[in-house]
Amino acid sequence: MTALIEIEGLTKRFGSFTAVDGVSFSVARGEVVGFLGPNGAGKSTTMRMLAGFMLPTSGTARICGEDVVDRPVAAKRQLGFLPEGAPTYPEMSVSDFLTFCARIRGFSRTEAEARVAGAMAMTQLEGVRLQPIETLSKGFKRRVGLAQALLHSPPVLVLDEPTDGLDPNQKHEVRELIRAMAAEKAIIISTHILEEVSAVCTRAIIIANGRVLADATPAELVKDGRSMDDVFRSLTLGEAA
Amino acid sequence: MNPAFIVARREFAAYFATPVATVFIVIFLVLSGALTFTLGGFFGRGQADLIPFFSFIPWLFLFLVPALTMRLWAEERRLGTIELLLTLPITAGEAVAGKFLAAWAFCAVALALTFPLWITINVLGTPDNGVVLTGYLGCLLVAGAYLAIGAAISALTRNQVIAFVLAVAVCFLFAAAGSAVVTEFLSARLPIMAEIARSLSVSERFSGFTRGVIAAKDFLFFASFIGFWLFVNAVILEHKKAD
Missing domain, CATH: 3.40.50.300 (P-loop containing nucleotide triphosphate hydrolases)
Structure with missing residues (x-):
């Protein structure tokens, strides 16, 4: 090991x-x-x-x-890091936010799309993908933070x-x-x-x-x-x- | 794509996702228009140029730009997103550049929306549109200089009021450094300081642009001025990111 x-x-x-x-x-x-x-x-x-x-x-x-x-x-x-309290940009939609994180991590547009789809599937976020994060419940927000930490398979x-x-x-x-x-x-x-x-x-x-x-x-x-x-x-x- | 541009694009979109964009642009347009037509005597001068408009811009930006920058880092700290942003694989410099570029592009949009003034002078007379263009370029550089100051100060404190007041004060210092009051006072007592004050003055450098002159040294001044403050911003951020 x-x-x-x-x-x-x-x-x-x-x-x-x-x-x-x-x-x-x-x-x-x-x-x-x-x-x-x-x-x-x-x-x-x-x-x-x-x-x-x-x-x-x-x-x-x-x-x-x-x-x-x-x-x-x-x-x-x-590293995939979920900070305390799972901070996210409240005015962004779930998929915009995750795409932003994926793009910053250097994925191309199409690659980022696939990564975001994969991370949303893992954390069951597909149902709210277009909702602004500020309108989501605490549990969903936490899962958005989790999806952000997972999307590049660190x-x-x-x-x-x-x-x-x-x-x-x-x-x-x-x-x-x-x-x-x-x-x-x-x-x-x-x-x-x-x-x-x-x-x-x-x-x-x-x-x-x-x-x-x-x-x-x-x-x-x-x-x-x-x-x-x-x-x-x-x-x-x-x-x- | 460079991470700085991805940060910038997100930031730029964020301005328009919140009322910040509308409020800022409307107030800017109302004030710049009102000042140009009343105090500036836009019609009474009988000249088809934008000199009265340009003469108010540095003073208008003095208050409006710090209002834009006070939240740049303070907001990230309040939301906790600074922890997210700075644990993504980007350097502090890239984050700083991204935020600055977004705010600068936003100022460019606000400036571009004053185009009715430009149309007006073209209808009323035959202005030198080259001078108008350099004037706008100067405005953009002044906005950039103030933005860079304000952003650095915003990284220094998590209190938005303090960030605003300090940024106005520092911007004022660089705006007023070239004014007659200051230079006369200094040249009577400290002639060397008067020269330094004038060479560091944002409004003095700007005045060349409004006359249609793009001097390399003025351009270089703005570039290094902005670069210096962005560097200060990155250093502050690197050392104070967590608190």
């Missing part, structure tokens, strides 16, 4: 506050890593640095061997709360989608939903106060018979208790 995502000693400080403190891990092809932690733990900050949106204070991150600071464009080409996917705001059926579909893609990609998803980790992830990384507290398979985390909830609570509150 080759590591498609490599993170070494990644640190981000905002003034005197350390949001991410020496996080290191790597993700190989075929792995789905669940990134868990309380709010403010540093999940989104880590993902933003990995996506090249924030510059790390120190440490490095590489996507398919491309350093996100030294070779940002090459790294971003290999080897690396970084999804910040991909199932937030979806109803149980949609959550199930997104999980199925992630499971189906898992074999040929390296995927990181952040989530608050612990059952999701057992459902789709091959590995769970628990982070709090910017530090990695646990890095194991979901089965290993609960092997002493405790529930995932208890493990999460004791790890993230444990330091204080």
Whole structure:
């Protein structure tokens, strides 16, 4: 197995506050890593640095061997990123928005069309393809963001709360989608939903106060018979208790 | 196609998908027309040219262009789309150039819509249409200069009011640098500064264009002025993209 995502000693400080403190891990092809932690733990900050949106204070991150600071464009080409809250341009229609993303990624007009059609089929967006994104429900908006991250079939996917705001059926579909893609990609998803980790992830990384507290398979985390909830609570509150 | 053009096309379409385009163009046309005919004495001068129109353009753009640029980056930050845009495989420079080109093309559309004035002078007399053309070119370059300033300042703050006020202030600095008040004050006290102020003045450079002169050095001034501010914009964006 080759590591498609490599993170070494990644640190981000905002003034005197350390949001991410020496996080290191790597993700190989075929792995789905669940990134868990309380709010403010540093999940989104880590993902933003990995996506090249924030510059790390120190440490490095590489996507398919491309350093996100030294070779940002090459790294971003290999990456599908769903930012927190799935931001999109509200006045654009779903297909215009996705075509814009595909064209920026260097696909020709006809190629972009095929890519957009494929991504919309994967995320069940065909029914709303001509609607302005601002008129869509939260679940649809999230899926537009997901479609944008998938359309270039990137080897690396970084999804910040991909199932937030979806109803149980949609959550199930997104999980199925992630499971189906898992074999040929390296995927990181952040989530608050612990059952999701057992459902789709091959590995769970628990982070709090910017530090990695646990890095194991979901089965290993609960092997002493405790529930995932208890493990999460004791790890993230444990330091204080 | 270069990613900058794809960004520009999306941005340009976005102007017309929101009321921004209508409001901006209508206000621009009303104000430029009103100023030309009242304060400018368009008819009373008895000359078939657009000098009164061109003389108000830098001052009109002084307020309208920052209104256009204040939202350029602030809006992306508010919507969170800046995170999407800058995690696509483009450089900060391409994103900056795309946004600038779209705003510039939009200003060109607004300027082009003042064509009834041009028709009017052609009906009323026989103007030198070459001078009119260079005048319009000058207007476009002034708009570009102000846009580049405003865009850079918009990247600096997420507050649109601050972006607007600061952009007006900085644009005013470059508009007023060549005015008689400033140059007389400076030449009496700091003769070297007076020369520098005049050479950096947007309105001074523009006046040549309204007389039908396209001097290479004026053209070069606008090109490097715009280039400088776009570079500043890209640097600010690279360092402040997340906050």
